[in-house]
Amino acid sequence: MELEDSIINKFGFFERGPKNAINIDPLQTGGKLTEDARRALLEWGDGYSVCDFCGGTLDHIKKPPIEEFIHNAMPSFLQTDAVRITHGARESKFMVMHSMAQEGDHIVLDKLAHYSSYVAAQRARLNVKSVPHSGSPEYKTDAEGYATAIEEVIRDTGKAPALAQITYPDGNYGNLADVKRISEICHVYDVPLMLNGAYSVGRMPIHAKRMGVDFVVGSGHKSMASSGPIGVLGVRDEYADIVFRKSPTHKVKEVELLGCTARGATLMTMIASFPHVVKRTRKWENEVADARWFSSKLKDMGMHQMGDNPHDHDLMFFEAPVLYDISQKAKKGRYYLYRELKERNIHGIKSGLTKYFKLSTYQVGRDSLSYVADSFEEIIEKYQKMV
Amino acid sequence: MELEDSIINKFGFFERGPKNAINIDPLQTGGKLTEDARRALLEWGDGYSVCDFCGGTLDHIKKPPIEEFIHNAMPSFLQTDAVRITHGARESKFMVMHSMAQEGDHIVLDKLAHYSSYVAAQRARLNVKSVPHSGSPEYKTDAEGYATAIEEVIRDTGKAPALAQITYPDGNYGNLADVKRISEICHVYDVPLMLNGAYSVGRMPIHAKRMGVDFVVGSGHKSMASSGPIGVLGVRDEYADIVFRKSPTHKVKEVELLGCTARGATLMTMIASFPHVVKRTRKWENEVADARWFSSKLKDMGMHQMGDNPHDHDLMFFEAPVLYDISQKAKKGRYYLYRELKERNIHGIKSGLTKYFKLSTYQVGRDSLSYVADSFEEIIEKYQKMV
Incomplete structure (x- = not known):
């Protein structure tokens, strides 16, 4: 079918009805832009404006201070070792799953995990063993359930799962599981633990090391007052070379990031909102x-x-x-x-x-x-x- | 290290120096926003604003007319069957490689392909056979080179490559290869062909079917007057069920998209600029x-x-x-x-x-x-x- 002008002209600018409403949708309350982020949007809106300043790797751009943001401020904020900016929490999770596990491996997810965690595992062609919750009314994830799940995987496959994940909090009930205990259990079996903090990073204090998690995932649009799609991924040193491995042919490009991710207004809104976001977590x-x-x-x-x-x-x-x-x-x-x-x-x-x-x-x-x-x-x- | 206020306060709003310059960087000329897109940015800037209107699948949102954009206008614009919005051209390419090929398979790329095509193949754990160019000064990709490359893969592995790709134009010399001839050659061997149109879709007329390509990839931030990261992927019917396969556990979610991609201001800028973009290609x-x-x-x-x-x-x-x-x-x-x-x-x-x-x-x-x-x-x- 040819593209008629009558169709073309249906598109253009649209108003966003609820933009001035009191919005209590959990998807929206933490993603509302700050005034500085709104200014950054317009300033950096074109295409991928940030590339004007890039010498080949986004995370080493010095002006604007993207390098300091990614390699200094964010690791301190999350209390993790290495950070990269991604397209969102689900993309962060997929990166970790895809690089830490091989096709056919098992990983452990809490039953309360967001659908995108299950879909990310399916995309990476992994098997999922899930940790049950207690059902109505509390829907509690029992930390000891991680030991059971890991042991079942070992019994069935002869090896430990490649990764475990805990959703903190889950996106239905807002439950905060006992991550410290879960990480202790996982580490007994040498299973690295990922924290999906899509609803916590940028809302509440998150200290990856104190919690004992090896990977921490955040969502800019959900909880960091940023224009989406954008997320963060924090990785413990020991796994950084795996997740952020470089291309054998293009030496500065990180394979799991396809070389580069957020390189326009989305990143600049995250940077613009950062002072506000840090302060609100306090x-x-x-x-x-x-x-x-x-x-x-x-x-x-x-x-x-x-x-x-x-x-x-x-x-x-x-x-x-x-x-x-x-x-x-x-x-x-x-x-x-x-x-x-x-x-x-x-x-x-x-x-x-x-x-x-x-x-x-x-x-x-x-x-x-x-x-x-x-x-x-x-x-x-x-x-x-x-x- | 604790996050000091002196570090936090380094971030906030930054000016974009060259924003009013005459910008002749190939990365930037096609990504400059239209006035409608600038309005859309502010209107839809918060988090992932579009989700206010979502019943579970982004591409079926009726108001704003995302469904009509993705399922009607874009397929007509690209003359392809099925379209989805992605985070960018590289993400579109990875989706196709990852779903059409299995780990260890071979694919064919032109030597002039963007680095992200090679990195996407590496992320999907594929082997690459490349088609040489003629060298200085013309750097021409000979269509017949695709036959040679495919035959070499068949000779070495016993089976045809899972996919071939042509960069149209390449990002160094702006060369437009003879895609029609390349697609004829690929189809003789039943090898599907992907067109990387990061520098063509949104700049010049692209008719996937007339060119004979099975997949067409575009970049919103590079060539569609959109705020990045955003891209498009067009797929011939015959492969749509593979690339856009749904989750076995979450029936409406597409695995290769991790359920959802651009769901905020980026998509609304693409829609806002669309009438202008279509007209400029003419x-x-x-x-x-x-x-x-x-x-x-x-x-x-x-x-x-x-x-x-x-x-x-x-x-x-x-x-x-x-x-x-x-x-x-x-x-x-x-x-x-x-x-x-x-x-x-x-x-x-x-x-x-x-x-x-x-x-x-x-x-x-x-x-x-x-x-x-x-x-x-x-x-x-x-x-x-x-x-």
């Missing part, structure tokens, strides 16, 4: 307090927060029979909640959900959280009167 | 005329354009003995050219180069090209008087 206890406060407000209305309780993270999962009951009788059924919230300029609970949903209180602030809680209350009262 | 003959005109101006000054001559692309490689001779005598030697051009607000010839360099005339316009040519003339005269 106020993490306020965020936990906000999350717990919000959870208690919803509890008073008959909604139960699943996962760790009391909760230690802004990402929370709720079971809301009170909202579900309304949906059984309300006009247009289960879509009422999304519509009512939208009318109140609140975005982030997926359209059609009422019985179970997740949300994030990160950086929303007590005032807006009060407004969200009051809105829930108002909606419940309105519909309980009507039906 | 005026390609003007760009070729500008390139030839500029080449002839430099020829008059004693600089020889290598590669196809007369030239059919805006990316050109020059041998400039006249500039090199000056560098042998000028103060500060070979850095004089970069400095003199910078003083004239011209950017894009790497610092220190004089004897050989490449540049691009794409979208620079005849007025600015005149100014660049006059500047070269001025510089030559100035130094020839001095030394």
Whole structure:
């Protein structure tokens, strides 16, 4: 089919409806740009602008200070040895899996791992042994489950898994597993451990070495106030030569990065937001307090927060029979909640959900959280009167 | 080492020095944003803003019209069957190599291929047989060389290569090989052919089917007026189920894409620039005329354009003995050219180069090209008087 002008002209600039809403979608609360990042976007928006300053390796660009960011600031921030910028957390995970394991090897994932961890393992043609959680209502990952999983792999294949991963926190319940204990267990079997910190790096303090993890993965767009796609990968020295191995034919190019990754506005927004991001991780206890406060407000209305309780993270999962009951009788059924919230300029609970949903209180602030809680209350009262 | 505030405060917003320069770096001329793309950047800059609208698969988002862009407009634009958005040309190439070939297989690359093609093959753990070029001054890739390379692989391994690739144009000389003939040859041996169009898709008309290529790769940041990292991948129907295979555990997620790729401002800039990009490819003959005109101006000054001559692309490689001779005598030697051009607000010839360099005339316009040519003339005269 030829490309008609009538089709071409359908494209161009589009408005982003919810851009000024109170957004409580866990995907969005940590990715909101700082003012400096918005300036960086426009300044560095063209193509891959950063290449104007590149002598062949992105991470050694001195001006702007990309080298110092990648080789000094980020390793200190994450308390790891070697850092690279990637296209996102999933791409970081794939890099590690693909370089640490050979096709057909086994790796261990927590059952709560994000789908992209499973898909990354499938792309690398690996087998996955998963560590179960405790089920409803806590969905806890038992650290000792890693010993069981590793031993099962050894029993079945004659060798230890090539890698283990823990999701910290998981993306459904916001649970923070006992990483220190998991790393001790993995290291007994000489299994390196990767921390998927897509929802923690940039939100809360993460010290890879203190936790004992060998790889730490972060997401710029999810939790580092950066324009996506962008992520980080921190690697313990001992594995840096494997993951960041160089090309035999193109000596300065790192194979697992395909030579280069984020080389435009995405990186410059991460650098622009970095001072703010570091500082906000230092106020993490306020965020936990906000999350717990919000959870208690919803509890008073008959909604139960699943996962760790009391909760230690802004990402929370709720079971809301009170909202579900309304949906059984309300006009247009289960879509009422999304519509009512939208009318109140609140975005982030997926359209059609009422019985179970997740949300994030990160950086929303007590005032807006009060407004969200009051809105829930108002909606419940309105519909309980009507039906 | 702890992260000190003195380090943290080194980061933030940085200015991009050459942002208003006349930029003739081939990496930059096709990636300059349109005004609509600049608006889209700010509108969609947060995190991965597009996910607000996602029901599980990026390419099926209806509003903004991502589905129509990916499944209708782009396939028509490239004259291919199935399209996906990727993180860039190199990531597109890796996807195809990794899914079409098994570890240890052979693939065929032109000797002029970008380093990232070789690195992508290394990451996929493949062996490369390369097709030579004719050497100086034309650096021509002989289509018949593909038959030789394929036959050598068959002779050495007992089976045909899993894939062949042609770089169109190559990134050094801007040469456009005889793709139609190369595809005929590859298909005689049932070898699928990938076109790396990082410097053509979005600059000039590309019709995958007419050329006979099975895969077509484009770069958003290099040639589609998009903010990077972003690329496209077009696939012939027959191979779509292999490259875009879905996860056995997460049924809607495509394994080779790790479930999802560009899901923020990068994609929205590509969509914003699309009408302009399509229209500029229709005026390609003007760009070729500008390139030839500029080449002839430099020829008059004693600089020889290598590669196809007369030239059919805006990316050109020059041998400039006249500039090199000056560098042998000028103060500060070979850095004089970069400095003199910078003083004239011209950017894009790497610092220190004089004897050989490449540049691009794409979208620079005849007025600015005149100014660049006059500047070269001025510089030559100035130094020839001095030394």
